[in-house]
Amino acid sequence: MALAIETIGLTKRYGSLVAVNKLNLQVEKNTIHGFLGPNGAGKTTTIKVLVGLLRPDGGTVRVLGREVYGDVPESRLKVGYMPELPRFPKHLKGWELLDLYGRMYGMTEQQRREQIPKLLEMVGLKGREKDFIGKYSKGMQQRLGIAQALLNDPELVILDEPSLGLDPVGMVEVRELVKNIAKEGRTVFLSSHLLFEVEQVCTHITIIHKGVALASDTLQNIYSRISGAATLVVELAKPIDSVADVLRKLPFVSGVEQGGRMLVIELKTHDDVRPQISQEITRAGGVIVSMSFKGRTLEEVFMQLITEFGGQK
Amino acid sequence: MKTKWQSDWKTRFWAVVKYELLWNIRKKKFIGVMALALALATLSLALPVLVRNIAGEYLPQNPDYVISTGVGVGGLGMFLFAVAVAMNSISGEFESGSIVPLLTKPVSRTIIFIGKLLAAFITLLAAYASLLLYMAVGGWIIYGPQNNLHLLPLSLLGTLISTFVWIAMVIFIGTLSKSSLLAALGAFGIYMALNISASIISVFTSQAWILNYLPGSGAVGFIKENGTSMSVSTGTDNIASNIIKCVLYPSVEVAYLKFSFAPGNPFTELFREPLWFVLLRSLLVAFAYIIGLLAIAWHSFRHGQVLE
Ligand SMILES: Nc1ncnc2c1ncn2[C@@H]1O[C@H](COP(=O)(O)OP(=O)(O)OP(=O)(O)O)[C@@H](O)[C@H]1O
Ligand SMILES: [Mg+2]
Numbered sequence: 148m149a150l151a152i153e154t155i156g157l158t159k160r161y162g163s164l165v166a167v168n169k170l171n172l173q174v175e176k177n178t179i180h181g182f183l184g185p186n187g188a189g190k191t192t193t194i195k196v197l198v199g200l201l202r203p204d205g206g207t208v209r210v211l212g213r214e215v216y217g218d219v220p221e222s223r224l225k226v227g228y229m230p231e232l233p234r235f236p237k238h239l240k241g242w243e244l245l246d247l248y249g250r251m252y253g254m255t256e257q258q259r260r261e262q263i264p265k266l267l268e269m270v271g272l273k274g275r276e277k278d279f280i281g282k283y284s285k286g287m288q289q290r291l292g293i294a295q296a297l298l299n300d301p302e303l304v305i306l307d308e309p310s311l312g313l314d315p316v317g318m319v320e321v322r323e324l325v326k327n328i329a330k331e332g333r334t335v336f337l338s339s340h341l342l343f344e345v346e347q348v349c350t351h352i353t354i355i356h357k358g359v360a361l362a363s364d365t366l367q368n369i370y371s372r373i374s375g376a377a378t379l380v381v382e383l384a385k386p387i388d389s390v391a392d393v394l395r396k397l398p399f400v401s402g403v404e405q406g407g408r409m410l411v412i413e414l415k416t417h418d419d420v421r422p423q424i425s426q427e428i429t430r431a432g433g434v435i436v437s438m439s440f441k442g443r444t445l446e447e448v449f450m451q452l453i454t455e456f457g458g459q460k
Numbered sequence: 461m462k463t464k465w466q467s468d469w470k471t472r473f474w475a476v477v478k479y480e481l482l483w484n485i486r487k488k489k490f491i492g493v494m495a496l497a498l499a500l501a502t503l504s505l506a507l508p509v510l511v512r513n514i515a516g517e518y519l520p521q522n523p524d525y526v527i528s529t530g531v532g533v534g535g536l537g538m539f540l541f542a543v544a545v546a547m548n549s550i551s552g553e554f555e556s557g558s559i560v561p562l563l564t565k566p567v568s569r570t571i572i573f574i575g576k577l578l579a580a581f582i583t584l585l586a587a588y589a590s591l592l593l594y595m596a597v598g599g600w601i602i603y604g605p606q607n608n609l610h611l612l613p614l615s616l617l618g619t620l621i622s623t624f625v626w627i628a629m630v631i632f633i634g635t636l637s638k639s640s641l642l643a644a645l646g647a648f649g650i651y652m653a654l655n656i657s658a659s660i661i662s663v664f665t666s667q668a669w670i671l672n673y674l675p676g677s678g679a680v681g682f683i684k685e686n687g688t689s690m691s692v693s694t695g696t697d698n699i700a701s702n703i704i705k706c707v708l709y710p711s712v713e714v715a716y717l718k719f720s721f722a723p724g725n726p727f728t729e730l731f732r733e734p735l736w737f738v739l740l741r742s743l744l745v746a747f748a749y750i751i752g753l754l755a756i757a758w759h760s761f762r763h764g765q766v767l768e
Contacts (some may be wrong), residue, residue, distance in 0.1 A: 243482065
């Protein structure tokens with residue numbers, strides 16, 4: 148298992164406040180890893196340590212196999228980073244900024260000429276690249292932030308709340324963007340306090356609260372670990388008694404309850420088995436009106452974890 | 461990979477210089493100071509002509525006009541240029557938050573620091589060279605053919621060194637406080653305090669030597685050349701004019717006088733030293749301040765965390 152990010156016992160204090168407390172974080176390569184936590188959980192602090200803006204008070208930090216220690220510019224070559232609410236020099240034009248940052252990455256003129264228009268198009272800033280950044284809206288600066296994080300075709304992209312300050316359309320666009328970024332064989336590490344965002348985009352998540360990691364796993368495992376088995380609720384056009392018996396024989400079904408037209412099916416798996424279920428019901432002569440998972444949302448998982456954590460204290 | 465990384469450090473370094481240069485020349489402060497300097501230069505060239513014209517006279521030819529005015533930027537002018545160029549250089553990036561994306565690019569903080577200094581140097585060089593050219597051409601037209609124009613590059617160099625003392629001061633305060641306002645005000649306070657106390661200390665006490673080790677205008681001394689007496693300021697602000705004087709009058713001596721209200725001769729001579737020595741010392745003092753202040757600022761910038 149190759150790791151893009153690994154922290155062992157990472158601790159960071161601001162005076163007496165412990166912002167990150169003995170955090171063990173493992174981000175596998177080629178995953179989209181969500182870093183989830185409420186406001187003030189320590190997400191930005193952790194990320195700033197990862198990119199070398201803050202010095203840890205304890206623990207070790209490895210990014211792309213290299214220990215983060217001191218000012219080693221070479222280690223930043225393959226890492227793209229978008230700060231939380233990024234701010235750029237107001238006196239530069241959008242494309243000038245990307246061009247200068249590109250030079251700082253050591254990109255050739257040819258590479259810059261190919262890459263920059265592509266990125267501007269991708270983040271939706273095409274046509275505004277000749278304006279001064281001082282004239283950009285918050286959302287436009289945010290988009291520029293994403294573009295500059297992708298300049299050097301990084302192996303690891305770290306995004307700190309990429310959709311903060313964006314309108315609903317922008318948020319959807321950013322989500323699509325993140326999925327596309329990851330397709331190209333990259334690791335994406337993104338922080339968010341928006342559960343549905345992480346749920347829709349990420350393959351892995353780490354939940355952090357008050358500087359402590361509460362859970363870290365694949366999205367699926369997190370669901371199942373906390374919520375137990377998933378439940379499927381099926382509504383039939385009219386009640387048919389034999390259906391329940393047929394379903395009980397399926398290997399991934401642990402129990403079926405029937406109440407009139409409604410079937411509540413307990414599953415042993417978290418795979419999407421709706422096609423098999425609907426096939427069996429149809430074969431038994433049932434007509435399905437609706438079918439939905441009554442899985443726990445990440446929100447519920449999250450609340451449960453936080454309450455448990457509070458209870459332990 | 462390794463070799464490529466090492467070979468393109470120049471690209472990365474010049475990217476920082478360009479990043480900073482674009483900022484310098486687009487800053488309203490800098491454009492304002494430059495416009496002010498050009499306006500004052502125009503005034504100082506045109507006013508004598510106008511006054512004489514009103515009086516119905518012609519201005520006499522003066523072949524030493526240009527060399528005696530040099531770049532034409534005095535102590536306050538150099539201070540203003542320094543503030544305009546340097547006050548936001550590092551602290552401004554912390555204040556706006558643009559330091560965060562900058563420091564996470566694969567460029568070392570040392571390179572960023574040096575790149576910013578070089579950009580300040582280039583900006584000042586361009587500003588001063590154009591002022592000098594303007595004064596030289598204007599002076600030639602108004603006062604006729606000029607002597608010793610080949611010494612102008614020395615005057616330019618001297619003015620740059622003098623200004624860099626203030627640049628170092630502004631960057632020092634700005635980097636440590638991370639506040640542009642404090643950088644400008646703090647440096648201005650020091651400039652004013654030194655300026656006011658310098659003239660008093662120089663004339664009324666016998667401690668003028670202290671001023672030779674402080675930045676700014678320094679002590680006031682007098683030189684006699686061909687029977688005419690001229691005053692000389694010995695401080696780091698006056699390197700340019702002292703270089704020119706040194707070349708023109710190589711063996712001249714500077715006398716330091718003390719003024720007293722006692723009856724009889726109000727001036728007593730404290731001591732004298734050769735002008736070349738005065739110049740050499742002010743150069744060493746200037747470099748000591750530049751290197752010392754910048755070294756501390758660099759150290760703090762290199763090891764500082766970005767809490768913003
Ligand atoms: N520069 C700072 N000085 C002092 N305390 C700080 C500083 N930055 C953050 N903190 C504190 O550290 C803790 C963690 O903050 P951090 O910004 O890492 O949280 P976060 O998870 O990114 O929150 P958000 O979702 O609001 O961005 C908070 O309690 C915060 O008040
Ligand atoms: Mg944050």
